[in-house]
Amino acid sequence: MFSEISGELPDVLGDFTPGAVCSDRARWSTVPQAVRDLVIQEAEETLARAWPLIAASDYQEFTATGNRSRFEELYFTRRRMLNNLVLGELIEGKARFLPKIVDGIFLIAEESGWQLPAHNAYERSGARLPLPDNSQPVVDLFAAETAALLATIVALLRDELDGISPEITARVEREIEIRILSPYLGRHFWWMGRGEERMNNWTAWISQNVLLTVFSLKTSQPTRHAVVKKALGSLDAFLKDYAEDGACEEGVLYYRHAALCLHGALTILDRVAPGLFGRFWQQPKIRNMAEYIAHMHVVGRYYFNFADSSAVVEPCSAREYLFGRAVGSEMLAEFAASDRAASDNPHLPGEWNLWYRVQELLAGPTLPAAAPPHPASGRDIFYPGIGLFIARDGQFSLAVKGGNNGEGHNHNDVGSVTLYKNGRPFLIDVGVETYTAKTFSARRYEIWTMQSTFHNLPTFAGVMQSAGEAFGARDVEVGFDEGSARISLDISGAYPPEAQLHSYRRVVSLLRGRHVEIVDTYDGGKPAVLSLMTCLAPTAGPDRIDLADLGSIFVEGAGEIEIDEIVVDDARLRSAWPEKIYRLRLPFAGRLLKMRIV
Numbered sequence: 119m120f121s122e123i124s125g126e127l128p129d130v131l132g133d134f135t136p137g138a139v140c141s142d143r144a145r146w147s148t149v150p151q152a153v154r155d156l157v158i159q160e161a162e163e164t165l166a167r168a169w170p171l172i173a174a175s176d177y178q179e180f181t182a183t184g185n186r187s188r189f190e191e192l193y194f195t196r197r198r199m200l201n202n203l204v205l206g207e208l209i210e211g212k213a214r215f216l217p218k219i220v221d222g223i224f225l226i227a228e229e230s231g232w233q234l235p236a237h238n239a240y241e242r243s244g245a246r247l248p249l250p251d252n253s254q255p256v257v258d259l260f261a262a263e264t265a266a267l268l269a270t271i272v273a274l275l276r277d278e279l280d281g282i283s284p285e286i287t288a289r290v291e292r293e294i295e296i297r298i299l300s301p302y303l304g305r306h307f308w309w310m311g312r313g314e315e316r317m318n319n320w321t322a323w324i325s326q327n328v329l330l331t332v333f334s335l336k337t338s339q340p341t342r343h344a345v346v347k348k349a350l351g352s353l354d355a356f357l358k359d360y361a362e363d364g365a366c367e368e369g370v371l372y373y374r375h376a377a378l379c380l381h382g383a384l385t386i387l388d389r390v391a392p393g394l395f396g397r398f399w400q401q402p403k404i405r406n407m408a409e410y411i412a413h414m415h416v417v418g419r420y421y422f423n424f425a426d427s428s429a430v431v432e433p434c435s436a437r438e439y440l441f442g443r444a445v446g447s448e449m450l451a452e453f454a455a456s457d458r459a460a461s462d463n464p465h466l467p468g469e470w471n472l473w474y475r476v477q478e479l480l481a482g483p484t485l486p487a488a489a490p491p492h493p494a495s496g497r498d499i500f501y502p503g504i505g506l507f508i509a510r511d512g513q514f515s516l517a518v519k520g521g522n523n524g525e526g527h528n529h530n531d532v533g534s535v536t537l538y539k540n541g542r543p544f545l546i547d548v549g550v551e552t553y554t555a556k557t558f559s560a561r562r563y564e565i566w567t568m569q570s571t572f573h574n575l576p577t578f579a580g581v582m583q584s585a586g587e588a589f590g591a592r593d594v595e596v597g598f599d600e601g602s603a604r605i606s607l608d609i610s611g612a613y614p615p616e617a618q619l620h621s622y623r624r625v626v627s628l629l630r631g632r633h634v635e636i637v638d639t640y641d642g643g644k645p646a647v648l649s650l651m652t653c654l655a656p657t658a659g660p661d662r663i664d665l666a667d668l669g670s671i672f673v674e675g676a677g678e679i680e681i682d683e684i685v686v687d688d689a690r691l692r693s694a695w696p697e698k699i700y701r702l703r704l705p706f707a708g709r710l711l712k713m714r715i716v
Contacts, residue, residue, distance in 0.1 A: 119348040119357060119401070120448040123394060131342045134251060134333035136270045137476035138448040140208050140278055155464050157479070160467060161206020161215055163197045169225055169313050171419070172196070173330040174249060177491065180235035181248040184555030189235055193260070196225060197267060197470040205465075207278070216278060220286055223268065226294045232261035236555065242308035245601040246555070255297040257307055258321060262327035263471060265298040266334075269322045270472040273334040291335055299337075303329055303344050310348065311663060318526045319368060321378040325349045326514050330473060333390050346387065353383060356401070360502020362408025367525040369427030369576050372415040374437075381441040382473075391472050405445040411438060412453040413499050417541035422508060422517040424534070425527035426550040429543065429696040437474060455485045471637035479690065481499035498603050500596045501658040505532075507596055509603030511630040514539055514715075518605050518626050520594050523612060524587025530563060532591050535608035536585020537634060539669050544715070546651050548699065551688040567691075570612075571649050572701065581617040589613070599647060603628045610640070614678050618643030634715040648676075648711060650702040653695050656681055663702060674712040677705040 126167050138145035170192040178187050200222035207215040231238065231250025237258035238247045255261065262501075266289045272279065277285040306312065309320035332345045347685060356376075360366075368371045384404075388395040398404060411434070414421045423429045429597040434457040442450030451618055465482075498509045505520025515538040523530050529550075537545040548567050550557070563585055566572050570583035583589060594607040604627040619642040627635045640646055655664040658679040663671040673679070684700040705713065 187247040269331040269334040283335040322379040326379040365501035369425040371427035507605040520591035522590025529582040531611035
């Protein structure tokens with residue numbers, strides 16, 4: 119799609135300014151006073167803080183213990199602090215924050231490696247090296263993010279920094295040339311795309327930030343052309359792994375690093391080569407990718423989740439709104455504006471991509487006032503590319519995940535059901551714990567949250583689903599009409615031979631205005647036990663499960679129901695769930711188990 123227009127690039131590719139320069143006081147004065155006060159407060163608090171020290175032993179900790187969160191806290195805190203100071207200076211424009219901004223720039227410029235320890239490898243599945251080799255930089259997600267951060271600072275504060283010393287911007291430009299542009303153009307990293315190898319969010323995310331970097335700085339035309347041509351090939355590789363329906367197989371959390379970063383990349387390309395890239399906004403596939411987040415929304419901050427996504431997701435920002443406008447989707451634009459308006463922190467205080475925060479400060483005030491989300495954002499939909507079924511009736515919001523267990527960030531969850539009632543979680547997908555080395559290793563499926571037995575799925579004498587593209591749903595049938603929505607699928611193919619399954623037919627129906635029904639029928643050689651996950655304390659009798667004040671499950675065909683209490687002590691899981699969640703285990707009394715949820 120994109121590569122075919124490489125030959126149409128103009129001789130001169132323009133500049134991209136990621137916002138308003140600091141001297142444009144009229145533009146920065148449009149930021150609402152309440153938001154200005156918050157930004158200045160954060161910048162002043164940052165002035166009083168010491169910069170984190172990052173030692174070689176901190177970098178080595180990942181390969182020594184598998185812990186990645188401690189180093190990343192130091193690494194990201196530096197960048198968030200610098201971000202806060204820059205935004206304070208852009209809002210205030212009085213040079214008060216410049217000295218500490220320079221300190222932050224040089225601290226980051228002097229880091230031995232910008233890549234995270236968890237990404238410090240030269241091949242996709244290669245061994246992680248304990249320390250960075252600054253003679254062979256690795257361009258990973260956060261090396262590219264760091265380059266984009268520094269390039270954005272230079273683009274918006276160049277005159278102010280040059281007034282202190284031209285060496286500041288010169289240092290940034292040298293470091294970016296050595297750490298990003300030379301390796302980007304001179305070697306192949308897996309995420310760039312080659313042949314049929316599957317890509318993921320890395321491809322769009324890094325490509326966006328490399329484009330942002332090269333066009334925010336005063337780079338040469340040969341460099342710009344070379345970067346654009348390589349980026350176009352990578353974006354094609356990224357798109358090839360999306361079905362026409364636009365669903366993100368990595369879940370809604372990664373939408374913002376995948377489809378939304380494609381929007382960022384196209385926005386930059388459209389600006390630097392006017393008239394050449396506009397045709398792509400009209401592609402149905404791009405529009406479908408854009409609208410995915412709205413279809414995944416349940417209510418408030420709850421979203422249908424699977425893979426490594428959490429059920430609780432941060433509100434939309436100006437980025438989603440701008441994507442909706444770019445592809446001509448009023449539904450997405452209205453949804454994003456409404457969702458953003460519900461946010462308590464419209465200036466993205468936890469974000470350290472400076473371009474995103476600048477977009478929010480400058481474009482945010484131009485968004486429409488809060489309005490109810492467009493009704494199309496709450497409709498039924500089926501995504502055949504990943505086998506995702508979504509249905510609603512005003513009381514129940516239901517999702518069933520088909521697909522296969524070879525998808526990105528997979529949790530061995532083919533056939534699992536997620537259900538909300540009146541906007542509250544009923545049957546849940548737990549999500550993922552804080553990332554460690556184990557999360558992305560050969561031992562990934564030893565982690566309990568990755569196992570089918572901790573999803574709303576059956577287990578056969580302890581045999582769970584297996585990982586890999588070969589393990590998936592088959593014979594999928596979907597139907598929507600005025601009175602009901604229904605999905606039927608055989609999930610036996612998601613289990614290994616030792617499960618001794620001939621078939622396992624799951625039929626999930628939403629009978630609108632009445633109830634949800636799940637009917638499981640299996641043929642196999644081992645006893646089946648169905649797990650149900652909930653965040654509400656259940657009580658269970660012979661044929662009924664009650665979930666506090668939310669609702670009940672009437673059960674036919676089950677033996678004695680057991681309840682496991684699971685203590686949630688991981689910070690990432692606690693962002694979505696209370697300190698205890700529950701697993702109900704329902705043994706099949708025969709070959710059929712039926713549940714009616716009211």
